[in-house]
Amino acid sequence: MELSTHAKGVITELAVQQAFLSHGFGVSVPVLPTSRYDMIADIEGHLFKVQIKTSRPVKDSDAFKFSLTSTRTHRWGVTDVKYDKSEVDMFATWYDGNVYVVPQYLVEGHTECILRNSSANDQTKEAKIGRASCRERV
Numbered sequence: 001m002e003l004s005t006h007a008k009g010v011i012t013e014l015a016v017q018q019a020f021l022s023h024g025f026g027v028s029v030p031v032l033p034t035s036r037y038d039m040i041a042d043i044e045g046h047l048f049k050v051q052i053k054t055s056r057p058v059k060d061s062d063a064f065k066f067s068l069t070s071t072r073t074h075r076w077g078v079t080d081v082k083y084d085k086s087e088v089d090m091f092a093t094w095y096d097g098n099v100y101v102v103p104q105y106l107v108e109g110h111t112e113c114i115l116r117n118s119s120a121n122d123q124t125k126e127a128k129i130g131r132a133s134c135r136e137r138v
Contacts, residue, residue: 009052013038020092025043026041037088039052048089048090049088051088055094062116062117064115065113068112069083085104091113095117
């Protein structure tokens with residue numbers, strides 16, 4: 001049975017939260033689902049608003065991607081809304097068993113982030129948080 005989009009999102013959120021907690025960072029979750037961020041990360045006493053996004057593979061590539069927008073449905077249709085620096089400090093995703101974090105300022109103004117999956121020889125394999133690179137979609 002194929003998981004729903006909502007179920008995939010919840011699984012991604014839980015995986016990211018678990019990764020932050022296992023690195024010794026505090027995690028707080030908003031009470032209302034209307035927040036523009038999914039969690040607050042307390043990293044060495046500094047608070048960061050984190051938007052967690054579900055990734056999907058890029059066809060015929062070792063890369064994966066995630067959206068940098070939220071979708072709002074209203075009576076006139078559907079609108080994709082970008083996140084700005086006042087709403088989100090970083091994006092986080094979980095892909096192929098690893099968590100990746102991308103600071104918002106690296107992708108500001110873009111609608112999608114594409115990341116390359118690390119090779120087995122990558123020396124940073126155990127420390128994905130804060131060590132991902134992001135490319136603009138061409």
